[in-house]
Amino acid sequence: MNKKAILALAISAALVGCVDGNKVQETSQTAITSQSQNQQLENIVEAYFDEALALSPISATFVGEYQYNDQYSLPINAQNRAKQHALTQKYLTRIAALDADQLTGQSLLTFEIFQRDLRLAQEQERFPSYLIPIDQMNGEHNTFAGLGSGQSAQPFNTVEDYSNFIKRAEGFVVWLTSVEESMREGIKQGVVLPKVLAVKLLPQFQAHVVDDVTKSVFWMPVAAMPDTFSLAQKQQIEMQYSSLISKTLVPAYQKMSVFLENEYIPNSRSTVGYSDLPNGKAWYDAEIKSHTTLALxxxxxxxxxxxxxxxxxxxxxxxxxxxxxxxxxxxxxxxxxxxxxxxxxxxxxxxxxxxxxxxxxxxxxxxxxxxxxxxxxxxxxxxxxxxxxxxxxxxxxxxxxxxxxxxxxxxxxxxxxxxxxxxxxxxxxxxxxxxxxxxxxxxxxxxxxxxxxxxxxxxxxxxxxxxxxxxxxxxxxxxxxxxxxxxxxxxxxxxxxxxxxxxxxxxxxxxxxxxxxxxxxxxxxxxxxxxxxxxxxxxxxQALSYKLGQFKIRELRDYCAKELGEQFDVKKFHSQILIDGALPMPILEQKIKRWVAQQQG
Structure with missing residues (x-):
């Protein structure tokens, strides 16, 4: 138990010091149990986050955890999907052992969110999204290029930073090969992109097939090297990045371009809806649930x-x-x-x-x-x-x-x-x-x-x-x-x-x-x-979320205004919506109604 927890218990005991001894003991025990459950949950979710980042190094970089900056996403294959499944199951088992009735405050919200998300992740495993891992809107192929441009989350401040990205780029090439293999398997199973989307992918890869390395987006950090670097360091980095671009990245992008043009696009589908994919109706229903968090x-x-x-x-x-x-x-x-x-x-x-x-x-x-x-x-x-x-x-x-x-x-x-x-x-x-x-x-x-x-x-x-x-x-x-x-x-x-x-x-x-x-x-x-x-x-x-989310927030504002009357303060309502971070709509609604009850009571 940390110092803040001990202090909280000390305050709790002091506040009830004027009542009889049995009541003090009972109240203190309740506080200890609650604090213990809250602390256990905190430890569980922090451990999960660390393990999840280890499986998703790109996400780590974006949230400011830089220890994985030299690593790339795991290749797409059955073994790595099994790792993700095992992680989800491990933490579902761990939180199932908690007594949720003893959780309070933020911990209760965290539990509700965490349990929901893990269960949803398991439900989503039923659908072969790994067979269509990229499209013209989404995909780490574009995220990677943004990182390599020096205009995104990847830092390029030290010589080690430049070295880290070279190693990350080598991992990207391995991952890209697995993307090609997954999409080829998708052709066999009839789970492919619509042709109208597949053709939009091709120029995104062809754009990185350059003859002059200085014209590559990946040369941008080289052109902007810090003045603190020595001449020898700059020359070394120029040599390394010239080789990286010409011998590693350009061939990888060229290989993927050929695959898309010669194999994937000719085998992509003429239909556009998920309902036309195997088990597509259930898949779309799952996407609605995932994106909106609502039962519509x-x-x-x-x-x-x-x-x-x-x-x-x-x-x-x-x-x-x-x-x-x-x-x-x-x-x-x-x-x-x-x-x-x-x-x-x-x-x-x-x-x-x-x-x-x-x-x-x-x-x-x-x-x-x-x-x-x-x-x-x-x-x-x-x-x-x-x-x-x-x-x-x-x-x-x-x-x-x-x-x-x-x-x-x-x-x-x-x-x-x-x-x-x-x-x-x-x-x-x-x-x-x-x-x-x-x-x-x-x-x-x-x-x-x-x-x-x-x-x-x-x-x-x-x-x-x-x-x-x-x-x-x-x-x-x-x-x-x-x-x-x-x-x-x-x-x-x-x-x-x-x-x-x-x-x-x-x-x-x-x-x-x-x-x-x-x-x-x-x-x-x-x-x-x-x-x-x-x-x-x-x-x-995804596109359903905007209007449905707006409807729910406006509905909650109207509910608060009606219930609180002259007590209603729109500034405080906005604080209540924002102060606990993003929440699934059913959990947000429960939270806002608890807040209203507290104001009334």
Whole structure:
């Protein structure tokens, strides 16, 4: 038992010192039992986190555990899947031995989360996701390139750092070979990517097949070596990286490119939904459960989406009337798509505009929040090597030790996909008080177990970011009708996702049907729509999380306001949502209702 635990027990005993001896003994024993169970759980989850990081060195780097910086992910094979299964079972057995009734406070939340996640991991083992280990949206092939560019979490500050990445790169090549073998097995079993996604993978690998090593993304850290390095050290690193790129990485990327072009793409499938895969319906249901944490069927979600799309179209018509546009909504959409006045002329203009909005929003956040992260964030353009297939915007969390700020990435590859009218809503969503607030605060919570500090739930994270967008008017934003329209554009995108995701994976929709639906119900650029539809094809269930998470958080706010009446303080409500980190929605709901009961009582 640590010193804090002993101190807590001493205080507990002092507080009950005025009652009879038997009561003191009983109360102290209860405290000891509870503290013991809490401490045991803490020890268990910390041990699990350490073991899990050893199996996932890339994750370790991103959470600031640098002892594995010279290692790469384990190759994809039955032996390593068995290791992961054994780890999950080991810790399910360990927590089953705890007396959950004796857990209190954060420990109770940790137990509920940990047990749920381990059980879900075992359920997911039923499905052969290892046969489709990468796609155009997800995959360590892109993560690795980002690490090697020196623009991500991999440090390049010392000579040892440079040496570590060389060793990590050698591990990447071994892993990439296992990816090829798994995808080849996927061809045999009929578990392959749709052709429309498979062809998008090819340029991601071909981009790294270069004749001049200095043109490689992996040369960037070499070009930016610290001035503290000696001339001999710099020359040694240049020689090592030249060899690494030309003799190890380029051949590996070339080999994978040949496999994709000659074997995989010709054998990829013409269908797009998970329902067309072996056991695909059950697989998609599992993805819905995993991403949303809610007990909703594909049919229920599809219906909710259709209703929301119609509601938001009504709001868009009001904006059309407000700005005096003559013509129907389709004509208004075309006007917004095609008129140059709504678009930037350069990538530099895009970044500058978002930096200006950052300052505007930062000044207003205290109106609704009593807490804010210590870490700041920067606005950056998505790197060229991944821009073509990357999302329009994304957020990368700050380094836990404060050495690197959060990053709000804007994809400037296609300026028509970055209209001016989404400036405020996109900044709120990706940065403050959206993702940056939620993720950075989670990392900064004192005493939170690492599985929660660095863990997450799409439905919470994306639900919070979309809920944050809904706070724009309360923050004094969206005063320009076009900026309000931008908010509706973003909300409509998330509503359409409910329809598209379920349509594609449960109702037999084609890619073309998805594109047509989005074109008819939004003013998004066609190129952006195509990218979105292909994203939903690649990531079943993920896109459902935004709107469903927003609904649940708004529902909880309405519940708190009704139950607490004049006592309700929106700043304190926001603190309660954020202060314990990301939670599955059922656990968040239980927690908020306990908080309300405490306020009433």
């Amino acid at each position: 069927s594909a049919d229920e979600i599809h219906k909710i989406g259709l209703q929301e799309v119609e509601r938001i179209l009504g709001e868009m018509r009001k904006v059309k009337q407000q700005v005096g546009f003559e013509g129907d909504l389709v004509a208004f959409f075309n006007h917004l798509r095609e008129s140059d006045e709504f678009y930037f002329n350069s990538a530099e203009e895009v970044i500058a505009a978002y930096e200006a909005v950052k300052a505007k929003i930062d000044a207003r956040v205290p109106l609704l929040f009593e807490i804010a992260p210590k870490a700041d964030y920067e606005v950056k353009a998505v790197e060229a090597f991944r821009a073509e297939s990357a999302a329009g915007a994304s957020y990368q969390s700050p380094a836990p030790d404060g050495s690197r700020p959060g990053i709000f990435y804007i994809n400037t590859h296609n300026l028509k996909a970055q209209p001016k009218f989404i400036l405020e809503t996109l900044s709120i969503h990706e940065a403050a008080p959206g993702h940056h607030f939620q993720v950075a605060l989670q990392q900064e919570v004192e005493g939170l177990p690492r599985i929660r500090k660095f863990g997450g739930y799409t439905v919470f994270e994306e639900g919070w970011a979309l809920y944050a967008e809904s706070l724009g008017k309360e923050l004094g934003l969206f005063t320009d009708p076009y900026q309000w329209y931008g908010r509706l554009v973003d909300e409509q995108l998330r509503a359409m996702r409910l329809v598209l995701d379920t349509g594609l994976h449960a109702k037999g929709w084609t890619r073309e049907q998805g594109i047509e639906f989005m074109m008819a119900n939004s003013s998004m650029a066609q190129s952006d729509i195509i990218s979105e539809v292909e994203r939903y094809i690649a990531m079943p269930g």
